[in-house]
Amino acid sequence: MKVFVTGGAGYIGSHTLVQLLAAGHEVCVFDNFANSSPVALDRVRQLTNRGIGLVEADIRDADALRDAVTTFAPDAVMHFAGLKAVGESSSLPLLYYQTNVSGTMNLLAAMDAAGCKRIVFSSSATVYGEAHYLPFDEDHPIAPTNPYGRTKAMAEGIIGDWAKATAGASAVLLRYFNPVGAHESGRIGEDPRDIPNNLMPFVAQVAVGRRDRLSIFGDDYDTRDGTGERDYINVVDLAAAHLAAIEYASRAAGCEAINVGTGRGITVKELVAAYERACGRTLPVEIASRRPGDVASSYAATVKARDLLGWNAVLDIDAMCASSWLWQSTNPDGYGDRQ
Numbered sequence: 001m002k003v004f005v006t007g008g009a010g011y012i013g014s015h016t017l018v019q020l021l022a023a024g025h026e027v028c029v030f031d032n033f034a035n036s037s038p039v040a041l042d043r044v045r046q047l048t049n050r051g052i053g054l055v056e057a058d059i060r061d062a063d064a065l066r067d068a069v070t071t072f073a074p075d076a077v078m079h080f081a082g083l084k085a086v087g088e089s090s091s092l093p094l095l096y097y098q099t100n101v102s103g104t105m106n107l108l109a110a111m112d113a114a115g116c117k118r119i120v121f122s123s124s125a126t127v128y129g130e131a132h133y134l135p136f137d138e139d140h141p142i143a144p145t146n147p148y149g150r151t152k153a154m155a156e157g158i159i160g161d162w163a164k165a166t167a168g169a170s171a172v173l174l175r176y177f178n179p180v181g182a183h184e185s186g187r188i189g190e191d192p193r194d195i196p197n198n199l200m201p202f203v204a205q206v207a208v209g210r211r212d213r214l215s216i217f218g219d220d221y222d223t224r225d226g227t228g229e230r231d232y233i234n235v236v237d238l239a240a241a242h243l244a245a246i247e248y249a250s251r252a253a254g255c256e257a258i259n260v261g262t263g264r265g266i267t268v269k270e271l272v273a274a275y276e277r278a279c280g281r282t283l284p285v286e287i288a289s290r291r292p293g294d295v296a297s298s299y300a301a302t303v304k305a306r307d308l309l310g311w312n313a314v315l316d317i318d319a320m321c322a323s324s325w326l327w328q329s330t331n332p333d334g335y336g337d338r339q
């Protein structure tokens with residue numbers, strides 16, 4: 001299959017490229033490197049010994065996007081490109097709506113121009129907002145609590161309307177829980193700019209000595225040990241879910257939202273303990289106050305992914321920490337070209 005991959009140089013996109021290329025698909029990446037490095041694509045080429053088409057441009061540029069899609073003439077599109085920092089989305093909301101919402105509309109228009117009818121979209125569990133019940137299933141009310149989450153909910157709605165209006169169209173909205181870990185080679189991984197907001201990359205930087213200590217944001221939640229509980233999903237399992245999703249989109253019409261998680265919650269303290277096993281030393285932590293906006297627990301119902309995609313997560317928290325540590329310890333400054 002010919003797969004057009006927006007945001008393919010990013011964390012999740014690059015891991016998915018490895019599996020797409022290994023499965024024999026032809027890919028064209030469309031990325032402006034706003035939050036990624038061309039080195040990631042070089043590493044994917046080395047890992048797979050395969051070529052990657054690249055168009056360096058912005059999804060807000062509708063003409064460039066239409067030209068790229070019509071020239072490549074893909075069988076399917078994977079849409080990773082977007083901005084994802086919750087805090088920044090509150091200070092720069094228009095940038096988020098332009099990139100995540102208008103960018104998605106530009107992409108669908110480009111697909112129409114090229115006659116491409118299949119799309120897999122990177123959505124987020126953040127569209128659910130506060131949990132009315134757990135685990136989150138796909139019928140849980142959609143009520144995002146920040147601009148980033150609203151861009152994802154809007155993009156989901158737009159893709160759903162497009163799929164309804166387009167004969168033979170098929171869309172899969174993958175709602176990721178908490179992606180972590182790295183390719184088992186340690187050659188590609190998550191390379192956050194600035195101070196990481198998320199737990200696993202922060203722990204990784206403490207382990208490698210780039211940060212003094214981890215602050216645990218609250219130990220008085222109603223969980224097993226009082227710390228926040230999340231559904232961490234290995235990025236390699238997540239990449240596999242994308243391959244299952246384009247296969248599904250090739251045989252089914254319509255639009256489906258599907259959770260991608262393990263179905264199991266891991267607390268902050270449990271994750272730190274697993275990371276200590278992976279890196280072989282005790283990590284300095286302190287208990288700090290709760291982070292505003294955080295919930296106690298979040299984890300996925302996974303039945304729909306199993307039933308529709310035939311996919312389930314196979315890698316556990318120890319594998320996630322081991323691969324994260326291999327990436328972080330062998331690439332302490334990430335791809336090394338963005339500091």
Ligand code: NAD
Pocket residue numbers: 006007008009010011012013030031032033034035036037057058059060079080081082083084099103122123124125176177178179
């Ligand atoms: P990432 O920032 O590593 O990758 C996003 C890619 O999109 C980057 O390569 C970036 O350069 C590119 N990009 C950004 N703006 C662009 C633009 N205007 N034009 C062209 N390219 C642009 O992020 P990621 O973690 O790989 O996330 C991929 C997708 O998954 C995003 O849409 C994100 O919102 C979604 N998602 C991520 C998480 C997570 O925790 N990582 C969770 C849920 C959903």
Ligand code: UFG
Pocket residue numbers: 084086124125126127176177178197198199200202214215216217218227228229230268291294298
């Ligand atoms: N945490 C700490 N210390 C840190 C960072 C995080 O204790 O330095 C805790 C948090 O309080 C939370 C857990 O670790 O209990 C996980 O936090 P993350 O920031 O890694 O993940 P979140 O689930 O809070 O947020 C993620 C994405 C958001 C998305 C949200 C819901 O970062 O973009 O999932 O899908 F909105």
